[in-house]
Amino acid sequence: MLGSLIKDQAIKAIAKKTGLDEGSAKTMAAKAMPLILGALKNNAEDPKKAEWLEKAVEQHTGEVLSNPDKIDLGEWAKILGHIFGDSKKEVEEKVGDKSVLEALAPMVMWALWEANTKTWKGAKELLSDDSVIMWLAKSFLDKDKDWSIMDDMFDMAIGFMKGKS
Secondary structure, three states: HHHHHHHHHHHHHHHHHHHHHHHHHHHHHHHHHHHHHHHHHHHOOOHHHHHHHHHHHHHOOOOOOOHHHHOOOOHHHOOOOOOHHHHHHHHHOOOOOOHHHHHHHHHHHHHHHHHHHOOOOOOOOOOOOOOOOHHHHHHHHOOOOOOOOOHHHHHHHHHHHHHHO
């Protein structure tokens, strides 16, 4: 599910929706994925925000991968405000393009919805450190399979910076 979000279909959908080339979309989505998951995990652990998150997961079903035109970036900009709170602007700067966050977030919510319907686990369980979803995200981002994504994120950032030069 989440591992497939950074695969070809999702990257093509993000690139189409944002107007970026697929390489840039993939690099930025790889930066955005752990930020979105981390913020959602934090929200799931807060009783007030957890209720909102559970409702949001239930509502965000659909065909976002096959029909990215249905993604309303303006709506997702507001939802990302709920997800990230005061750190939204900082997260946008880390990713490099806020529209990537706005295009990827509904895909993450869809993946959570799909996982919920298959496992009957709530968002808090799905986003826990030992959850399958977090494992999938880490396994995708962990290129050298050392179970740490920090070195891989650094390598992606260096590669991205070299591409900008």
